[in-house]
Amino acid sequence: MTYCVGILVEDGLVMIADTRTNAGVDNIATFRKLHLFEVPGERVITLATAGNLSASQSVLSLLSDGIEDPDTGEVETLLTVPSMYRAAQLVGRVIRQVYAVDGAEMEKRSMSFDVTMLLGGQIGQGAMRLYQVYSAGNAIEATQDTPFLQIGEPKYGKPILDRAISHATPLVEALKLGLISMDSTLKSNLGVGLPIDIVVAKRGALKAGIVYRIQEDEPYFRDLRERWSAALRAAHQAIPHPPYAEEAL
Numbered sequence: 001m002t003y004c005v006g007i008l009v010e011d012g013l014v015m016i017a018d019t020r021t022n023a024g025v026d027n028i029a030t031f032r033k034l035h036l037f038e039v040p041g042e043r044v045i046t047l048a049t050a051g052n053l054s055a056s057q058s059v060l061s062l063l064s065d066g067i068e069d070p071d072t073g074e075v076e077t078l079l080t081v082p083s084m085y086r087a088a089q090l091v092g093r094v095i096r097q098v099y100a101v102d103g104a105e106m107e108k109r110s111m112s113f114d115v116t117m118l119l120g121g122q123i124g125q126g127a128m129r130l131y132q133v134y135s136a137g138n139a140i141e142a143t144q145d146t147p148f149l150q151i152g153e154p155k156y157g158k159p160i161l162d163r164a165i166s167h168a169t170p171l172v173e174a175l176k177l178g179l180i181s182m183d184s185t186l187k188s189n190l191g192v193g194l195p196i197d198i199v200v201a202k203r204g205a206l207k208a209g210i211v212y213r214i215q216e217d218e219p220y221f222r223d224l225r226e227r228w229s230a231a232l233r234a235a236h237q238a239i240p241h242p243p244y245a246e247e248a249l
Contacts, residue, residue: 001191157181
């Protein structure tokens with residue numbers, strides 16, 4: 001299990017991913033799930049992965065090495081595609097190609113070809129965009145009405161983002177809310193774990209402003225977790241009891 005979230009607001013993009021992979025309760029490992037493809041001043045692209053680790057790594061290798069564009073015959077990578085839409089199409093084509101090679105054998109051995117990715121960034125003067133690419137290679141895009149996308153284990157962190165995130169949310173607030181969303185998931189699901197990787201990019205900067213890993217002993221994240229827990233306790237204690245319970249309980 002994993003949890004990755006991408007948040008696209010007016011000021012820019014936040015991408016956050018955990019690093020835990022499980023193959024049983026006694027086999028826990030750490031693998032990077034958030035990847036950065038960047039040419040400062042030209043493009044900044046981030047890719048978060050969830051699902052089968054071997055399939056995800058095969059997709060990442062092909063995205064780095066490139067595959068042939070069927071229309072032009074040229075090799076395309078995330079560092080050469082001309083737009084974010086073409087980048088999403090490339091990720092979808094690569095996922096389908098990996099499935100064509102490995103999918104049938106994996107399914108014969110009862111292994112699910114389960115690969116989902118978040119792709120976000122900006123190329124040149126094009127719009128900053130955020131996509132969720134599914135294992136079939138198709139994709140959906142974040143909008144002003146739905147400015148965040150999640151993959152992996154979304155349900156624990158989603159209520160926080162639903163209530164607090166909008167397109168107008170300042171970028172630093174989007175980062176903080178994304179971390180609160182991650183903390184709620186860590187609290188409720190042992191399949192999601194530290195370290196946590198972060199990439200933040202301002203719209204139009206064409207480079208990552210923050211590339212950071214939160215470790216177990218990171219002071220700010222520990223303080224955020226404690227403050228959020230205290231705030232939740234204070235909030236529910238401040239809400240009046242149900243009037244129909246005053247005499248019965």
